Amino acid sequence: NRRVVLANRPEGLPDNETLRLETAPVPDPGPGEMLLRTIYLSLDPYMRGRMSDAKSYAEPVPIGGVMTGQVVAQVVASNLEEFAPGDHVLAGSGWQDYALSDGTQVLNLGPSPEHPSWALGILGMPGYTAHAGLLRIGEPKAGETVVVAAASGPVGATVGQIARIKGCRVVGIAGGAEKCAHVVDTLGFDACIDHRADDFEAQLKAACPDGIDVYFENVGGRVLYAVLPLLNPFARVPVCGMVAWYNETGLPDGPDHGPQIMGTILRQKVKMEGFIIFDSFPKSAQMEFVSDMTGWLKEGRVKYQEQVIEGLEAAPGALNDLLEGRNFGKMVVKVG
Ligand code: NDP
Structure with a gap:
């Protein structure tokens, strides 16, 4: 053993x-x-x-x-x-x-x-995280713009595909051209931006001409700072993870972003809500997820x-x- x-x-x-x-x-x-x-x-x-x-x-x-x-x-x-x-x-x-x-x-x-193995991914914890976090906290409406990073990963890929099913414009963020191509061509997002590009901030702004209504937070870091100025009034931000910071040993160099974050929440009346998938939602949320997702997979609407x-x-x-x-x-x- x-x-x-x-x-x-x-x-x-x-x-x-x-x-x-x-x-x-x-x-x-x-x-x-x-x-x-x-x-x-x-x-x-x-x-x-x-x-x-x-x-x-x-x-x-x-x-x-x-x-x-x-x-x-x-x-x-x-x-x-x-x-x-x-x-x-x-x-x-x-x-x-x-x-x-x-x-x-x-x-x-x-x-x-x-x-x-799908019980560990699309039909398990990551899939449920995407479904409940997006629908119950993000509350996306048809025609709104939804942004999600780690867009080729199990949570982000699922968030974006569900948002498309709900009629939203979906902009993914991922590392590198190959992942971005997959996110658009296979997963059907409207656009995907490489967060390592020098002009990432400008590209994100151009991809969100009507601003951002839902930012599903997976990563923190540079992506979060680029998203903040684009958030629309009454935007929703489900705070799911901050993988960009998981290996940090101290405070990052550079300006203190606290005022920018809190100022945006206040002025734009943003709802920012953290959740932990194991105990944030009622049992009915999981049943809804399983029923929706098995249907979407069968119909080929989720890859x-x-x-x-x-x-x-x-x-x-x-x-x-x-x-x-x-x-x-x-x-x-x-x-x-
Ligand atoms: P992924 O398989 O998507 O892996 C993490 C990805 O994060 C990497 O592949 C990378 O993608 C991206 N990444 C890493 N560093 C950075 C960075 N500095 N800037 C931008 N992107 C970065 O993970 P999951 O889909 O499993 O999880 C996504 C998030 O959801 C994580 O933060 C995780 O902790 C969180 N989570 C939270 C749960 C909860 O209950 N709240 C439950 C499950 C997951 P790329 O190459 O595209 O940049």
């Missing part, structure tokens, strides 16, 4: 000392337990937060503890009535080959789900791109790639 544990809390970007691959015996399930074998491990930006013991909405991974993560696993042996050997499950058993579970917070996907990494040993490097924008689509690790 291979597993990746947190060896040290990183300063800045995780390095070779941060995570350690270990082996341990495969455990035996006791009464009321089952043994799970991981097939796919999801890699997500929040994992950087779990490496830190700074105050957060969730407990950090303890030093020496197995890195947290959602997985799709197969039941190997079970002493639980609701789970049979061969069943696929969605579980939170983390970065390891095998894990014991008592079935708490485990979703049974059945013996042969059509796309098992989904995955990047599959081979092998648990490749997971630490792949997480850094994700944090620095070297992923293309939802990153999952094929573990076994």
Whole structure:
């Protein structure tokens, strides 16, 4: 049983000392337990937060503890009535080959789900984040302009496609020409701007001639500062993530943007609302998401791109790639 544990809390970007691959015996399930074998491990930006013991909405991974993560696993042996050997499950058993579970917070996907890994992406946490954050906080209306960064990633790509379905003009922001082409040509956004371009701010302004009504905040940093002057009165800003700052070790250089941010919120009467997908919305929000998304996928109205990494040993490097924008689509690790 291979597993990746947190060896040290990183300063800045995780390095070779941060995570350690270990082996341990495969455990035996006791009464009321089952043994799970991981097939796919999801890699997500929040994992950087779990490496830190700074105050957060969730407990950090303890030093020496197995890195947290959602997985799709197969039941190997079970002493639980609701789970049979061969069943696929969605579980939170983390970065390891095998894990014991008592079935708490485990979703049974059945013996042969059509796309098992989709439970980690478009039909799982990132898809639900996009749906609930956009529709319940962003409240987009037909004809409005919606802007979202990390636009080729699982959250951003889904936000933009849902906004298109709702009749909005959608402008994505992504790193590099290849991602931008995908966002427009395959995902159907109206435009996509490369945030690394020298004249990024001017390009964004030109792409939003009627200003911005909904800015779905995924990244912070330069993108946020470029968006602020373009926000229309009564704009909505669901604050979902700030990946540009996850590896910051101190305050950034340059001017203090506090007055610009607060001044914009005040003058433009902006609604800016943070959310954490696990506990911000009622149960009905998740049911609505599953019903909408299964329909849209069936009708081909939503497209989904995955990047599959081979092998648990490749997971630490792949997480850094994700944090620095070297992923293309939802990153999952094929573990076994
Ligand atoms: P992605 O797969 O899109 O990965 C992150 C992407 O962020 C990178 O690929 C990169 O894309 C972009 N990025 C990184 N650094 C910068 C930067 N400095 N400026 C602009 N873009 C940058 O991630 P997800 O779709 O899984 O997650 C998107 C966001 O949603 C994250 O902030 C995440 O933490 C948040 N989230 C929040 C949840 C909640 O409950 N609030 C739940 C789930 C996710 P590119 O190359 O295009 O720049």
